[in-house]
Amino acid sequence: MSGHIVQAAKHQLHSAFAALDDPAVPWKTLVLYLIVGVWAFETYLSLRQYKVYSFPSPPASLLQHVDLETYKKSQRYGRDKARFGFVVAAWGLLNSLAIVYFDLMPFFWQLSADVLQKLDWRTTEITQSIIFTLLSSLSRTILDLPLSYYSHFYLEEAHGFNKMTRTTFFTDFLKSTALGGIVLSPVIAALISIIRWAGTDGFVLWVLVFMLAFQVVLQVLYPLVIQPLFNTLTPLPPGLLKARVEILAASLRFPLAKLHQIDGSRRSAHSNAYFFGVLPWGNKHIVVYDSLIAKSTCSEIEAVLAHELGHWAHSDPTKLLVLAQAQIGFTFAVFAGFIDNRSLFEAFGFGQASTLAEKAGLASPVLPVIIGLELFQLVLAPLDAVLKFLMNSAVRSMEYAADSFAAGLDRPAFTDEQVKEMHKEPEPVAEKEESQSQEKGPEKKDEDQATRKELREAELAQSTQTSYAELLQVALIKLHKQNLSSMHYDWLYSAYHHSHPTLPERLAALEKHAGAVDRAKKAN
Numbered sequence: 001m002s003g004h005i006v007q008a009a010k011h012q013l014h015s016a017f018a019a020l021d022d023p024a025v026p027w028k029t030l031v032l033y034l035i036v037g038v039w040a041f042e043t044y045l046s047l048r049q050y051k052v053y054s055f056p057s058p059p060a061s062l063l064q065h066v067d068l069e070t071y072k073k074s075q076r077y078g079r080d081k082a083r084f085g086f087v088v089a090a091w092g093l094l095n096s097l098a099i100v101y102f103d104l105m106p107f108f109w110q111l112s113a114d115v116l117q118k119l120d121w122r123t124t125e126i127t128q129s130i131i132f133t134l135l136s137s138l139s140r141t142i143l144d145l146p147l148s149y150y151s152h153f154y155l156e157e158a159h160g161f162n163k164m165t166r167t168t169f170f171t172d173f174l175k176s177t178a179l180g181g182i183v184l185s186p187v188i189a190a191l192i193s194i195i196r197w198a199g200t201d202g203f204v205l206w207v208l209v210f211m212l213a214f215q216v217v218l219q220v221l222y223p224l225v226i227q228p229l230f231n232t233l234t235p236l237p238p239g240l241l242k243a244r245v246e247i248l249a250a251s252l253r254f255p256l257a258k259l260h261q262i263d264g265s266r267r268s269a270h271s272n273a274y275f276f277g278v279l280p281w282g283n284k285h286i287v288v289y290d291s292l293i294a295k296s297t298c299s300e301i302e303a304v305l306a307h308e309l310g311h312w313a314h315s316d317p318t319k320l321l322v323l324a325q326a327q328i329g330f331t332f333a334v335f336a337g338f339i340d341n342r343s344l345f346e347a348f349g350f351g352q353a354s355t356l357a358e359k360a361g362l363a364s365p366v367l368p369v370i371i372g373l374e375l376f377q378l379v380l381a382p383l384d385a386v387l388k389f390l391m392n393s394a395v396r397s398m399e400y401a402a403d404s405f406a407a408g409l410d411r412p413a414f415t416d417e418q419v420k421e422m423h424k425e426p427e428p429v430a431e432k433e434e435s436q437s438q439e440k441g442p443e444k445k446d447e448d449q450a451t452r453k454e455l456r457e458a459e460l461a462q463s464t465q466t467s468y469a470e471l472l473q474v475a476l477i478k479l480h481k482q483n484l485s486s487m488h489y490d491w492l493y494s495a496y497h498h499s500h501p502t503l504p505e506r507l508a509a510l511e512k513h514a515g516a517v518d519r520a521k522k523a524n
Contacts, residue, residue: 017337020344027347031100031378038381039093045493046085052488053079061504062487065477070484077159077484084155088147095143103349105374108136125196126189129370133188134181141177148173156268159484164267175229187214192369200339204332211328215321219278223285233260236288240421241298245286245305247412254309257283264289270483271295273304275312284312295482296475298422303406303471304479310405316398323394327387331380338376340367348375388496395499400509407469407513469514473507 053075058066066074099105112131116123152169156162164172190210195203227233236242236259249256255277264271271292277284286308292301311317338344345367414422480487480503489502501509 017341020338021341023343023346025343025347027344027375027379028100031348032097034379034381035093035096035100038385039089041385042496043086043089045490045496046082046089048490049486049493050079050082052486052490053082055488058487059504061507062477066481066487070481071487073159074481074484074487078486080155080159084151091144091147095140100348100378105136105371106349108132108139109350109368109371111135125368125370126192129192129368130185130188132370133184137180137184138177141173145173161269161484162267163265163269168267172230179226179229183218188370190214195339195369200336204329204336207332208325208329212321212325215324216278219276223276231266232263233287234263235259236261240418241288241293241301243415243418243421244298244302244412248302248306248309249286251412252309252313252409254312255283256286258285260285260287261290261293262287265291265294271479273301273308275308292479296478299466299471300475300478302411303468304475306406306409306468307402307472310402311398313405314398314401316402319398320395323391327391334380335373335376338379339369339372341372342367344375344379345371385496392495392497392499396501399500399506403472403506403510404513406472407467407510409468411466411468467514469510473510476503476506 055075057063057068058071109128109132112128112135113123115131115135116127121127149169152162152164153166191207194206194210197203198206223233236245242259245259246256248254257277269291271289273286273288273292275284275286286305288301288305292304296304350371479485485503487503489498494502500506
C-alpha cells in the first residue's frame with residue numbers, strides 16, 4: 001500500500017515538473033524579479049540594522065561593562081560596515097542582473113569551448129564544464145577584488161583591525177584562486193559522472209554519498225594542506241595556559257592530540273579559538289589565535305575553550321554535517337526535476353537546447369549538468385533565504401547549549417605549581433616581539449607592556465574559584481569590545497545574518513543558567 005502511495009506521489013511530482021518545461025513560462029523575467037526581490041529583502045534588513053547604530057547608549061545589560069568611548073567606536077565601526085555593505089550589495093545586484101539580462105552565461109559557455117579548441121583539448125561535457133566554471137568564477141572574483149581591497153585597507157584599517165600587507169593580500173588572492181580551481185575541478189567532474197551514470201531518477205543518493213565523502217576528506221586535508229598555505233600553526237608553549245587546557249580536556253575525556261597557536265594577527269586583530277578533527281571518535285587539535293592570547297587571561301581562554309568543548313560533547317560538528325547533507329539532498333532532489341527542463345535553458349539565451357547538448361558532446365535529449373545547476377540556483381534563490389533562517393536557528397541553539405555546558409562544568413582544581421605560575425612576574429618581551437614593538441615606536445612598546453601588566457592583574461583577580469559561567473561572560477564581553485562588535489541588534493536582521501546569538505542574549509542565558517544552579521543548590 002505504502003509503495004503505491006510513494007509511486008503515486010513520484011508520478012504527481014514528475015507531472016508537476018514536466019508542466020514547468022513550457023516555453024510560455026517567463027523564466028528569465030521571473031529570475032530577474034527574484035534577484036531584485038532577494039536584494040530588496042536583504043537591503044530592508046540592513047536598513048533595519050542601520051537604525052540601531054544611532055542609539056546613544058549600550059543595551060541595559062552592557063551598561064556596566066562598556067564605557068561610552070568604546071561604545072561610540074563600536075557604533076562608528078558598525079555604521080561604516082553597514083554603508084560599505086550597501087555598496088557591496090548594489091554591486092552584487094548589478095553583476096547578477098547583467099549576467100542574466102545580457103546572457104553572459106551562454107557567452108562563457110561558448111568561450112570555454114573556444115579555449116578548449118585553442119588548447120587542442122578534447123571537448124567533452126566534463127572538460128567544458130570545468131573551463132566554464134573556472135572562467136566564470138575568475139571573472140566574478142576579479143570584479144569583486146577592488147571591494148575586497150577597500151574592505152581590508154580602508155575600512156578595517158581605519159578601525160585598527162587590518163594587519164595584512166598588500167603583498168599578503170595579493171598572494172592570498174592568487175593562492176585562493178588556484179586552490180579553488182584545484183578543488184572545484186574534480187568535484188565538477190565527479191558530479192557530472194555520477195549524474196550521467198545513475199540517471200535522472202537515481203543520482204540524488206549517489207551525489208549525497210559523494211558529497212559526504214568529499215566533505216570528510218576536505219576536513220582532513222584542510223589543517224594539513226590548505227591552512228598552512230595561509231597561516232602558521234606552532235605548538236602552544238609550556239605554561240599556565242597549556243597546563244589548564246590539558247587538565248580541562250582530560251577532565252572531559254576530550255581526545256586532545258595537540259595544542260596549537262595560530263598567527264591570525266598577521267592578517268587581522270580579530271581573535272578566535274576552535275578545535276578540529278573530522279572523526280567523532282578520533283584525536284582532536286585545539287587552535288588558539290595569538291591575538292586572543294595577547295589580549296585575554298589564561299582563565300578567560302580556558303572558559304572560551306570550555307564552550308568549544310561543549311560543541312564536541314554535544315556532537316555539534318557531526319550534527320552540522322548531517323544538516324549540510326540534508327540541505328544538499330533537498331537541493332539536488334528538487335534539481336532532479338529541473339535537469340531536463342529545456343525551456344529553462346532556452347530562456348537564458350542558450351538557443352536550441354538540442355544544439356547546446358550536441359555541442360557539449362551529449363546525446364540530443366541530455367542537457368549539460370553544470371548549466372542546469374547554475375540556472376537552477378537562480379530559480380532557487382528565495383528558498384536559500386528561507387533555509388538561511390532555519391540553519392541559523394539550528395546553530396544558535398547549539399551555541400546556547402555549548403554556553404550552558406561550559407557554565408555547568410566544575411572548574412578543575414589548580415595545582416600548587418599552577419598557582420605559583422599565576423603569581424610569577426610576566427616573562428620579558430620576546431626578542432621578536434621587542435623588535436616589532438620598536439619598529440612601531442615607543443608608544444606601541446609601552447602599550448604592549450601595559451597590556452601585559454593589565455592581563456596579569458586581571459589573572460590574579462580571577463581567583464582559582466571563579467566559575468566558568470563568570471569567566472565566559474567576562475571573556476565574551478571582552479572579545480565583543482576588542483572586536484568592536486555591534487551591541488544593539490535588530491532581531492530580524494540578526495536571525496537572518498547571525499549564526500550566533502547576540503551578546504545580550506548570551507549573557508541573559510548565562511545569567512538564567514546561573515540562577516537555576518543557585519536555586520538547585522539552595523533546594524538541596
